[in-house]
Amino acid sequence: MSSNTDFFEQVWEVVRQIPPGKVTSYGAIASFLGHPRSARTVGYAMNASHQQNDVPAHRVVNRNGLLSGKMHFSSPTEMEERLLQEGLTIQENQIVDFEKHFWNPEELFK
DNA sequence: GCAGTGACGGATA
DNA sequence: GTATCCGCCACTG
Numbered sequence A: 001m002s003s004n005t006d007f008f009e010q011v012w013e014v015v016r017q018i019p020p021g022k023v024t025s026y027g028a029i030a031s032f033l034g035h036p037r038s039a040r041t042v043g044y045a046m047n048a049s050h051q052q053n054d055v056p057a058h059r060v061v062n063r064n065g066l067l068s069g070k071m072h073f074s075s076p077t078e079m080e081e082r083l084l085q086e087g088l089t090i091q092e093n094q095i096v097d098f099e100k101h102f103w104n105p106e107e108l109f110k
Numbered sequence B: 001g002c003a004g005t006g007a008c009g010g011a012t013a
Numbered sequence C: 001g002t003a004t005c006c007g008c009c010a011c012t013g
Helices: A006-016 A026-032 A039-051 A078-085 A105-109
Strands: none
Touching: A006 A026, A006 A039, A026 A039, A026 A105
């Protein structure tokens, strides 16, 4: 039976597949799940992903490469520090060369 | 049940 | 390129 929160689980499942050093956007995940206009809900799922332990929400940023959700982590610097550890470069709360580190869920089918 | 809000994104002006 | 509006889904008051 599909619950109304099934969308959240779908989002978490995709986010779990994001390889280290890579990032994706809310819209990309939403579109991959068949809801190209539900990027906001993806963000909401990320907020709820705190109860999960295998969801690297720090690898999900907005389409602008901006760390829009850093303030929602345990510490406002946790997201940035974690991305830096994975070899990414952060400047002004934004990922440098975001397009180069962008990971699309379609890669799962490769 | 209605209105407002949110870790967004695309279209339009 | 900037500013504004609309849409989408889930949650709260």
